[in-house]
Amino acid sequence: xxxxEQIKYIRSLHRKKFRDVNQQFIIEGPKMIAEAILYAPxxxxxxxxxxxxxxxxxxxxxxxxxxxxxxxQISTLKHPQKQVAICSYLPSKxxxxxxxxxxxxxxxxxxxxxxxxxxxxxxVHDIIASKETVDCYNPKVVQASMGAIFNVNIEYxxxxxxxxxxxxxxxxxxxxxxxxxxxxxxxxxxxxxxNEGNGISDDLLSYITDPITIPKFGKGESLNVAMATSIxxxxxxxxxx
Amino acid sequence: xxxxEQIKYIRSLHRKKFRDVNQQFIIEGPKMIAEAILYAPxxxxxxxxxxxxxxxxxxxxxxxxxxxxxxxQISTLKHPQKQVAICSYLPSKxxxxxxxxxxxxxxxxxxxxxxxxxxxxxxVHDIIASKETVDCYNPKVVQASMGAIFNVNIEYxxxxxxxxxxxxxxxxxxxxxxxxxxxxxxxxxxxxxxNEGNGISDDLLSYITDPITIPKFGKGESLNVAMATSIxxxxxxxxxx
Numbered sequence: 001x002x003x004x005e006q007i008k009y010i011r012s013l014h015r016k017k018f019r020d021v022n023q024q025f026i027i028e029g030p031k032m033i034a035e036a037i038l039y040a041p042x043x044x045x046x047x048x049x050x051x052x053x054x055x056x057x058x059x060x061x062x063x064x065x066x067x068x069x070x071x072x073q074i075s076t077l078k079h080p081q082k083q084v085a086i087c088s089y090l091p092s093k094x095x096x097x098x099x100x101x102x103x104x105x106x107x108x109x110x111x112x113x114x115x116x117x118x119x120x121x122x123x124v125h126d127i128i129a130s131k132e133t134v135d136c137y138n139p140k141v142v143q144a145s146m147g148a149i150f151n152v153n154i155e156y157x158x159x160x161x162x163x164x165x166x167x168x169x170x171x172x173x174x175x176x177x178x179x180x181x182x183x184x185x186x187x188x189x190x191x192x193x194x195n196e197g198n199g200i201s202d203d204l205l206s207y208i209t210d211p212i213t214i215p216k217f218g219k220g221e222s223l224n225v226a227m228a229t230s231i232x233x234x235x236x237x238x239x240x241x
Numbered sequence: 242x243x244x245x246e247q248i249k250y251i252r253s254l255h256r257k258k259f260r261d262v263n264q265q266f267i268i269e270g271p272k273m274i275a276e277a278i279l280y281a282p283x284x285x286x287x288x289x290x291x292x293x294x295x296x297x298x299x300x301x302x303x304x305x306x307x308x309x310x311x312x313x314q315i316s317t318l319k320h321p322q323k324q325v326a327i328c329s330y331l332p333s334k335x336x337x338x339x340x341x342x343x344x345x346x347x348x349x350x351x352x353x354x355x356x357x358x359x360x361x362x363x364x365v366h367d368i369i370a371s372k373e374t375v376d377c378y379n380p381k382v383v384q385a386s387m388g389a390i391f392n393v394n395i396e397y398x399x400x401x402x403x404x405x406x407x408x409x410x411x412x413x414x415x416x417x418x419x420x421x422x423x424x425x426x427x428x429x430x431x432x433x434x435x436n437e438g439n440g441i442s443d444d445l446l447s448y449i450t451d452p453i454t455i456p457k458f459g460k461g462e463s464l465n466v467a468m469a470t471s472i473x474x475x476x477x478x479x480x481x482x
Contacts (some may be wrong), residue, residue: 034419039460077324110351112464114468117461117464117468118464118468119459119467120459120460120461121455121457121458121459121460121461121464122457122458122459123458123459123460125459146461146462147462148460148461149353151460152249160256181479181480182480214362214475216362217360217362217363217364217478218360218361218363218365218366218392219280219361219362219364219389219392220358220361220362220387220388220389220392221387221388222404223358223359223362223471224355224358226468227355227358227359227467227471230464230468230471230472231471231472231475234455234475234476235475237420237458238422239423
């Protein structure tokens with residue numbers, strides 16, 4: 001049976017401070033747990049659920065049955081999804097592929113989660129993020145990533161240092177940039193996406209070698225950063241003549 | 242001064258039933274009100290705010306100062322944004338441009354709002370939506386549209402009837418469709434996007450003349466419908482060789 005201490009511990013993982021201390025985070029629902037089993041089975045530690053999950057749990061994982069009330073207590077969701085599981089932080093990798101994304105102060109958890117999901121779909125294995133970017137283990141980020149948290153490597157660092165040492169193109173999403181549809185681009189280098197309200201920070205602009213933009217065909221002030229990322233990743237991935 | 246009846250009335254507009262009866266909806270915050278002034282000034286009826294808005298209100302619009310507590314009562318947001326305004330339903334148009342979007346049972350308000358914003362950006366003036374699609378005047382849709390609700394025409398109808406009478410291509414987003422990057426497409430016809438979980442309904446599939454898909458370059462089960470819409474609209478809008 002789940003103890004009061006365990007409930008308290010899982011609830012503490014709703015907060016970054018305690019996640020960092022314990023190097024653990026939570027995921028919710030059968031879909032997320034299936035993704036963890038598929039991509040990072042070693043990370044999955046314990047599953048608490050009102051129903052056992054359909055997928056076979058790795059041998060080291062303990063399943064603990066709980067009632068709906070307890071599920072409500074440990075879940076971060078308005079409508080809890082049958083299970084909450086504890087995972088250990090994912091191993092971080094400091095080598096990067098030829099093409100990767102840099103996030104400058106992305107603050108909305110939904111946006112970061114969506115960008116992780118897009119990166120996964122488009123085969124971008126690595127993301128670097130400024131330290132002001134929302135925590136990737138934030139439950140909202142994890143859920144919005146739809147499991148992509150398990151197959152995209154995200155590292156928080158000083159973007160300046162990363163930009164200083166690269167010799168590849170640094171593409172930056174900037175309103176006055178070059179039309180992405182006309183620009184000669186290659187899937188090599190860094191794609192920098194800036195903050196939701198303020199774009200790329202002034203002190204990073206000088207590192208952008210290739211400013212790019214999505215031209216507007218209609219009205220509207222701007223595209224949301226996740227939308228823009230989807231279109232840029234599509235452009236960097238699609239064949240070009 | 243705002244009366245109790247007015248507070249009650251505005252709160253009633255949080256619900257579709259009362260919006261439909263009164264043919265009015267609410268918008269929140271200086272940005273949305275600025276968009277209303279820009280694109281649909283006749284629709285704006287009354288503004289309630291803790292601060293006057295910077296833009297000049299059309300002459301027929303009454304501004305009523307309220308305190309923070311009252312703002313909290315009439316707002317739908319966790320963090321209210323200074324003003325709540327009442328707007329009348331927007332005039333609906335039954336003629337459509339050469340290229341438009343059909344939404345089959347999009348249920349998430351954030352997705353519909355984002356699709357409206359994308360349509361606005363990419364100059365798609367018209368959307369038709371199945372009657373099961375979330376209400377476009379839902380406050381979450383309106384806010385997520387970032388004002389696009391005022392410059393994109395959305396009409397709820399029986400999609401079957403619309404598809405039966407068109408002679409243009411009906412493009413449908415379907416996992417097994419043709420690779421959008423390789424397919425010869427034109428910005429003419431209908432782009433059909435299906436439900437978040439189930440895709441396009443079985444009974445509409447026979448109307449799809451051109452099934453299309455976004456190829457996967459990495460992992461992941463699917464793209465969110467708003468992400469997919471952004472990539473399709475980009476493909477239908479960008480120049481092609």
